[in-house]
Amino acid sequence: MIGLLEHVRGCLESYLPELIAIRQDLHAHPELGMEERRTSAVVEGRLRDWGIEEVERIATTGVVARIAGRQPGGQIGLRADMDALAITEETGLTYASRFLGRMHACGHDGHTTMLLGAARYLAGNPDFAGTVNLVFQPAEEGRGGARAVIADGLFERFPCTAIYGLHAMPGLPLGHFATRHGAFFAAACPWRITFRGTGGHGGAAPHRANDVMVVLGSFLQSLHTIVSRNIAATDVAVMSVGYAHGGSAESPSVIPPDVVVGGTARCFSEDTAVILARRLQQLATACAQAHNCSADVEIAWRAPPLINHAREVEVAVAAAIDVAGRHAVDRDAEPLTAGEDFSEMLKIRPGAFVLLGNGEAHAEPPSGLHTPHFDFNDALIPIGIAYWVAVVNRELGNVK
Incomplete structure (x- = not known):
């Protein structure tokens, strides 16, 4: 395994510029969740151009490609997300988003490109035993993409004994890896409450209003x-x-008849999620009733906690070490209260999720995810591809 990254870089040399161009094209044409029509067409078209015949749509805008090795064996899944965010880009890049209010602020353009690169590499080097299912998932950013592809038969149509995911992470040194056993990402829950009263005249007759403020x-x-x-x-x-x-x-003299407030809840266990939701409902109702008003409470857990599985974490760690060396792999990273709907897949199949260091890219200091200045670092593309190849090596045997 020594020199895996160098070997992959050598194999990619002739088409790495093409992959970078794909990534920057996806960045310039961001699409929100379940609207990734152009993105999925690019993905499907490239896969077929590279001779991968088993390519199917899933959940309308998702794409899954199946690559069989030369020998029979196990079946695993590799997953990337494709959607963008409702943010206006401020990077000033030549390939910045062409659409006001939409941008790839979370690196999904890079995730998609790395998995495409892995697909091309594996299709040309199928010396493994088994099948690799490459899952290009829509709508990770809160629009239910993982649930949608699962409901459309992901694991029935493309059986996997294990599934793996990754995410680029700004601030983590370029090409370094981080993961952990057990809870890694939090359950995520947007909530919204509408308080309803009567409204009134705040100057002349505030005593006659049921004041939602x-x-x-x-x-x-x-x-x-x-x-x-x-x-x-x-x-x-x-x-x-x-x-x-x-x-x-x-x-300013009018007391409004209603007011809306919203936010987010995060936690690492489903028992805690139940408590948070119950207390949110109770407090909103009690506060409203104390002032003769009412409360409509909307709570929607968009993703459960992301719980990595022990065996698959060991596979992921070994694969990361194969690529980056032991010094660049943190196997006991701190849990993050970010949400990630890959957790839905991990409730059904064992697997592991890792972070892959994005380095500094174009910003100094590096811009965080979900900010107008974030950009995926193209230097990460061959590293991510090498990681996917290493996972296949560890699960299904060496790719030569």
């Missing part, structure tokens, strides 16, 4: 007791407010 103030004060007074100090949970809307700056 008073309810909102009481609720915001109480909200942060959910974690501190209901969740054990040894557990981890987050409850944050992201927005509040009510009334009008043009009518």
Whole structure:
């Protein structure tokens, strides 16, 4: 395995510029979840151009390619996500998003490209025993893509005894890896509450209004007791407010009849998720009733906790070491309260998720994920491809 990355780089030399061009083209044409029509057409077209015949659509905008080795054997899955975010790009890059309000701010353009590169490499070097299913998933960013592909028969149509995923991580040194056994990413839950009152004249007759602004103030004060007074100090949970809307700056004397507040909840166990949801409902209802108002509470857990499986973490760690060396692999990384819907797949099949260091790319200091200045580092492409090849080597035998 010594020199795997160098070997892959050598094999990629003739077409690495093409892969970089694909990545930058995807970056320039971002599409939101379940709208990845152009992206999936690019993916499907490239796979077929490279002689991969078994390519199918899944969940409308998803794509799965099947590559069989020269010998029979096991079946594994490699997964990348394809969707962009509703953010206006501010990188100033020549290949920046052509669409106001949409950009690849999370590296999914790079994830897609690395898996495409792995597909091309594996198709030309099928000296392994078994089948590799390459899953190009739509709608990871909160629009239910993992659930959609599972519902469309992902694991029935493309059987996998194990499935693997990765994510580029800014701030982590270029080409370094991080993962852990057990809970790695948090369950993610956007919530929204509408408080309804009567409204009224804030100057002449505030005493006649059921004032939702008073309810909102009481609720915001109480909200942060959910974690501190209901969740054990040894557990981890987050409850944050992201927005509040009510009334009008043009009518400051009017008490509005309703106000909307929303945010996110995060945790690492489903038991904790139940507590967070219950207390959010109880507090919103109690605060509203105390002021003769009502509360409509919407809670939607978009992804369960991402729980890595022990055997597959060992496979992932070994593959990462094959590529980057032991010094560049953190096998006991801190859990992250970010959400990742690859967790849905890990509830059904064993697998492992790793972070792959994006380095600094174009920004100094490096820009974080989900920010207007983030860009995937193209120097990561051959490293990601080599990692996928190493996973196949570890699961199905050497790719020569």
